[in-house]
Amino acid sequence: MQDPNWFYSALAQCAAAIIGIISAIIISRIMMFSGEKHGLQNRITELESEISDLGDQIKKPSYTGVKGGVENLKDIEKWNESIRSQITSKQNIIIGLDEKIDSIALPKHISVGIFILVLSSLASVVLPLSILFLSNSILDLSVNDNLKIGWVVLFLFILSLLSIFSYILYEIKYLNTEFTWKVRVP
Numbered sequence: 001m002q003d004p005n006w007f008y009s010a011l012a013q014c015a016a017a018i019i020g021i022i023s024a025i026i027i028s029r030i031m032m033f034s035g036e037k038h039g040l041q042n043r044i045t046e047l048e049s050e051i052s053d054l055g056d057q058i059k060k061p062s063y064t065g066v067k068g069g070v071e072n073l074k075d076i077e078k079w080n081e082s083i084r085s086q087i088t089s090k091q092n093i094i095i096g097l098d099e100k101i102d103s104i105a106l107p108k109h110i111s112v113g114i115f116i117l118v119l120s121s122l123a124s125v126v127l128p129l130s131i132l133f134l135s136n137s138i139l140d141l142s143v144n145d146n147l148k149i150g151w152v153v154l155f156l157f158i159l160s161l162l163s164i165f166s167y168i169l170y171e172i173k174y175l176n177t178e179f180t181w182k183v184r185v186p
Contacts, residue, residue, distance in 0.1 A: 004135070004143075004146040004147075004150055005132055005135075007150055008128040008129065008131055008132040008150075008153065009128075009129075009132060011124065011128045011153060011154070011157055012124070012125045012128040012129045012132070014157075015120065015121075015124030015125050015128075015157060015160065015161075016121075016124075016125050018161070018164065019117055019120055019121055019124070019125065019164070022113075022117060022164055022167075022168070023117055026110065026113055026114065026117070029106075029110070030106060030110070033104055033105075033106055036104055037101055037104050040097050040100055040101050040104075041101065043097055044094050044097050044098070044101075047090045047093055047094050047097075048094070050090055051087050051090050051091065054083050054086055054087050054090070055083075055087065057083050058080050058083050058084070059076045059079055059080060060076075107174065109170065109171075109174070112167065113167050113171070116163050116164060116167050117164070119160070119163075120160035120161075120163065120164055123156040123157070123159070123160050124156060124157045124160040124161075127153060127156065128153050128157075131149055131153065
């Protein structure tokens with residue numbers, strides 16, 4: 001009698017390796033988007049702090065005991081106008097950064113990739129390992145039964161691989177259409 005354990009074990013290990021690699025790619029992409037948003041949010045916080053510091057620098061005119069009060073008032077107005085201009089400039093930068101944050105979003109189809117990976121994990125890793133465990137401990141499967149189950153598991157494995165690679169091809173196509181490379185013509 002042939003031992004089918006090697007088949008289920010090898011299939012589960014192969015699928016786990018492929019699923020792990022693809023999962024790492026998806027997770028790195030999610031982390032990239034998250035890091036980009038976090039960096040922009042930190043910059044906004046810095047600009048808000050600078051605006052607050054600039055707001056504290058706005059001077060109020062004082063008319064008591066000052067010689068040449070009119071000239072002093074003009075200097076204060078120029079100073080305050082310069083500060084207000086800097087504040088407005090920083091507020092405009094914040095608005096631009098907020099728009100960038102709003103534009104950064106995970107692609108809608110990434111959830112499809114995660115769904116494919118979960119189903120592939122169930123069909124190509126959990127199922128063969130469950131059959132391996134059950135056939136050794138609970139079920140007493142004949143060689144013919146193992147052969148039939150093996151074909152079903154192999155079919156599910158191939159189907160999982162096809163769905164994973166289809167998703168990868170879709171991602172590549174999406175990236176090529178999303179980020180077109182511009183060639184400068186001299």
